Amino acid sequence: MSAGEKRVSRGLDTPFEERLFQRVLLLVPLAGLALFFLYPLSIVVWRSFQQGDGTTGLGNYREILGLDHLWRVVSNSLVMSGLTAVICVGLGLVIAYALSRTRIPLRWLVTLALILPLLAPSLVQALGLIFMFGRNGLLTSLLGVQVQIYGLPGLVIANSLYALPQAVMILAVALRHADRRQYDAALVLGASPWRRFVDITLPGLRFGLLSAGFVCFTVTITDFGNAAVIGGNYRVLASEIYAQVVGQMNFNMGAVVGILLLIPTLLAFYLEKVAGLRGGSSEGAIPVEPDRWAPRDIPLWILTHLTALFVIAIVAVVIFASFVQLWPYRMSLTLKNYNITTQGGYDPLWTSLYASLITAVFGTAMLFALVLAQRKMPGWSARLVYLLAIVPVGVPGLVLGLSYVLSFNVRPVFPGILYGSALLIAFCNFYHYHSQGFLTMVTGIRNVPQPLEETVTTIGGGLWANLRDAVIPIMVPTLISVFFFLFMRGMVTLSAVIFLITPKLSVGAVSVMRLDQAGSSTQAAAFAVLIMITVLAAMGLMRLLLIWQSRRSRARAAG
Amino acid sequence: MTLDIRGLSKFYGTYQALKDIDLSVGENEFVCLLGPSGCGKTTLLRAIAGLESFEGGQMMLGGRDLATIGARDRGFGIVFQSYSLFPHMTVAQNIGYGLKLRRKSPTQISARVAEMLALVRLEDFADRLPWQLSGGQQQRVAIARALAAEPALLLLDEPLSALDARVRAGLRSEIRQMQKRLGIPTIMVTHDQEEALTMADKVVCMSAGRIEQIGSPSEIYTRPATRFVADFVGSSTLLSPARARAFGAAPPADAPAGSQGDDRLFALRPEDVLIRPDASAPGLVRSITFLGNVSRIEVDWQGEIILAETHRLPEFAEGATVSLSLQPGAGAWVRA
Incomplete structure (x- = not known):
């Protein structure tokens, strides 16, 4: 031929x-x-190119980018999501490690805490934080301390609670891909537990950490529920777009902010794909068995359970509040809220x-x-x-x-x-x-x-x-x-x-x-x-x- | 019905996976496609099954052109290495599956299923699910399923490779006997030369998408045609024509007059090399490997390594000097 x-x-x-x-x-x-x-x-x-006078051009972009407060909104969003991503990756690593590499007691408590945020709209975390730390919050009146929960702190905490389960899931999967033989080899060569963590566990988690960070960043920079409830005067991109469209009926300007919102997400999405390609899992790896080592386990467990309890408490306070007669004045229980x-x-x-x-x-x-x-x-x-x-x-x-x-x-x-x-x-x-x-x-x-x-x-x-x-x-x-x-x-x-x-x-x-x-x-x-x-x-x-x-x-x- | 393949070629883009394959499979014949991984043997089997297309050549079965018939209409049976039973169907349902697709009556199906269960000796397992069977049992079910609808051709894709050694040996002779009894033309893909040599009527030795040699197991072993076959099937020492003449080998019969077969190599099986301790001989024993029934000996013969075998434990040690001679009729000339 x-x-x-x-x-x-x-x-x-x-x-x-x-x-x-x-x-x-x-x-x-x-x-x-x-x-x-x-x-x-x-x-x-x-629509983002449709100008007010009916012509097509970059007018909307020029106008939006010329707004003083926009840059504050953008940097607010970046700071808020950046902080959230750092917190989620840190706590996520602790929890994922405690769950997959240690024999943590009361495992169901942690599992429950990881499922709860999936059950409810994201603003439930914000609602719970307000019931707990707000002006009329449970802890506020109990301790007599006024915490400024509205704004950045509340937003970061609420979004962290919301994104944490996803970070834990990604990191737990990454931890599962490790191969026990590497640890055995390092042990035989005389590596200390800390060395093994730094030399084997962390390099193996590189892409998982990156991926978890991006996911947390992405889901929170675009989240509307928490921003609406607990954001206060701390304006972020998500609340800005809502204000432009629903408040001022400015659809074209909304479209421009929408496009701006696409940039960080698409970037994060792209980087995560790249990371995902390189973080290939090894086939036929022997899973690492959880073991006991008190100096490592006890701080890990304390941190894990405190986080879990906090997540559960936030949701629990919402459930409790749903039965309260008149928060915070008459705390007697009733079903009338359900009417x-x-x-x-x-x-x-x-x-x-x-x-x-x-x-x-x-x-x-x-x-x-x-x-x-x-x-x-x-x-x-x-x-x-x-x-x-x-x-x-x-x-x-x-x-x-x-x-x-x-x-x-x-x-x-x-x-x-x-x-x-x-x-x-x-x-x-x-x-x-x-x-x-x-x-x-x-x-x-x-x-x-x-x-x-x-x-x-x-x-x-x-x-x-x-x-x-x-x-x-x-x-x-x-x-x-x-x-x-x-x-x-x-x-x-x-x-x-x-x-x-x-x-x-x-x-x-x-x-x-x-x-x-x-x-x-x-x-x-x-x-x-x-x-x-x-x-x-x-x-x-x-x-x-x-x-x-x-x-x-x-x-x-x-x- | 015989399967006739002429000049078959298969391309993946610009890469040619099968090169000009000529092969015929007669009635009742058991043919093994033997070769290392990536040699195209599985691709050939899949093309015959209709699971892969081909670009050049011809494939006829009993006068029908298979190029125009899709896999589902060829009426073949296939067995894969991975058993591939339907996990949610019982053994009986798995075996009767092809008949059910052909809309046979339930009585016909159950009669045939019973017959097949008896054939593979799994009568007591009819209602089990695949995960309740051992690997060997699952593979027997897969074979019964492939045979139930009386295929025109049985295709086996490394059917024994996933099984452990003992089960494999047992199933090997079982498959062979079943095939002889039913007289179904069969093509089996394997990378295991022992499997090919013990089971096949005809071994097709393949390398790099090409057929190197077709022959009976004994022909393939004793008269390898190419250097590849001599190397891949069993072990051989390949000697240059000059060295072969020094050992007294006759020049190749088909060599052109005047030529001493310089484009050839002389393939020598280790069991054809006789080894004797001899203090004045030029052979030096490099290593002795005990293999159980034989010992394999590497001899350094004037700078060339020659393999020999003894059936008894050798009465010399490594480092001894030995002389070598050939059994009468030993060795074969192969294309380099």
Whole structure:
């Protein structure tokens, strides 16, 4: 065969219907990404160049960058998120190390503290801090000391509590990848525990530390809930964008701040990807067993448990406050806070539930279709789809929400008809968390052994037989996890949907904020408790389903 | 039905993974594709299965052109190294899977499943799930599953490599006997020369995407055609033509007149080298390695290392001087 001759691949015969089905699997999720992610985002970019007099240009940027207070807002945001990232990485390392390398007692206490922030909207931490340290706070009146909790200190503490579990998770994974043989080798060579930590543990954690730092930085610089509740006069980018859009109806200026908000997140996202590429895990490593060493363990345990207790106390005080008659004057207990009639009463909770279910069902189906299509694609196009699928993680919820207002709050019937519907909130939440769901799906589908599918094909099964007998049985736990992940995120997220609510349609997380801003902080607490209960129930249901699923496959043998 | 492959080529981009493969597999024949990892043997098996495409050449099965038939319609059976049983199906369900896809009636399926269970001696395990079986048992289920739908060709991709040595030896003869009894043409990929030599009717020795030699196990071992085969299958000492003549080897029969076979090397099996202690001889014993039934001896013969074997413990030590001679008919000329 001569080099110039065009080579035709033969011998792989895929029936037309199967190729068509593969196309559909790819095109439907991509169309979703295009309409509900790329299109709104491009509108933000376009609107940021639309000047007040209807011309196109850099006017908005010039105006915004010329504002004196903007630079203060930017530096405020950087300081706040930087401090949060440092605290989270430090405490995260302590907790992750205590959990995976020491035999820490009362482990469940720490686990509980790490789960709690996932159950509630981010502003619950701020709410709890105010109940604890605010002007009428529990500790303030108990100790008689007035702490200035509003502003930077409160914001940093609240955001640290919110981001800490993510830092711990990343660092615990990094610690798990270590190889015991390295430690054994160092021990035999005579290295002290401290030397082993500095020479083996820390280098192994380099990328984990970097990654944890970036994640904490990113999730807090764009978080709206805590900034709204406890930020006080300390203005950050997230509150600035809200003030521009909701306060002054200045959509174009909001778009500019949105673009500014993209810069640090995309940068962090990019750096984290680079770090992730280099931090490859070693296959076949022997896990390091936890051991005992009092001089190390006791300070670690004290710090870990104090942090855990603090997290739990903050949430506990919110639960307590939700039962208090009239904080702080009449501390007798009552259920009347749960009788919420203002701010739409319980309707927003039902809307949240409904929208989150749509997010979960629609999202799981879309992501499953996307990974099914993506893994059968040739190298470069698979990478392109992968990149497109994980880009949403770099877009803050606030910016995504703003982009939805700009794209869907419009006159034409389509896409304008979606505005003000729970469906649009559901879509917004799904594309906000698209990346995390996609990555979980990719990990899950990698567990489907290729020979198993090839066996089905060789025996004579088509695409359907492959899905039914090889892919889905192995993907069930992943599908369950992604479904509940999307549901739980949908229940608690605030920053993306804050722009999508209308006088007629609101969601639970917004109600908490509104009730708090209206002065009924105990009712806000009650509402937050209800959201936590819903999410906790969902989480319990997921655990049960996963256990039931793994039992069922084993029980078949006995029956 | 016979499988006929002519001039098959396979490319990954500009890299050519299979180069001009010619191979035929007759009815009842057990063919082993043998070679080191990366030699293209698995790619060839997958192309035959229809799991990989090919760009050049022809692949015919009993007169049908396989290039136009997809993997699911070829009607082959395949067994992988990783067992690859359906984790959520019982042994019986796994074996009956192909028949179910072919919409056979439940009675037909259960009859055939029972037959297959008897064939692989797992009658008592019909209702177990894969994770309740040992590796060897799982692989027997995989074989039964591949055979249940009466495949036109059985493809085995390193089926024994994941098993431990004893199980592997047992399953080796079991597979061979099953194949003989059922008369199904079979292609097995392996990197284990012992496996290939003991099981195959025909060994296809491959290297770098090319077939080096096709022959019966004894041909491959005693008459390697190329330096690669001589090296990869068993061990050989490769001597230059001049050195071979010094040992009294006849020049290659097919050498052109006048030439002494200078483009060839003389491959010598260690068991064909006779070794005798001799204080005046030029051989110097470099090392003696005890292997159990034989001892392998490295002899420094005028600057060249020659391998020899003795079946008894040698009556000399390292450093002794020895003389070497060849068994009659020993050695083979190979292409360098």
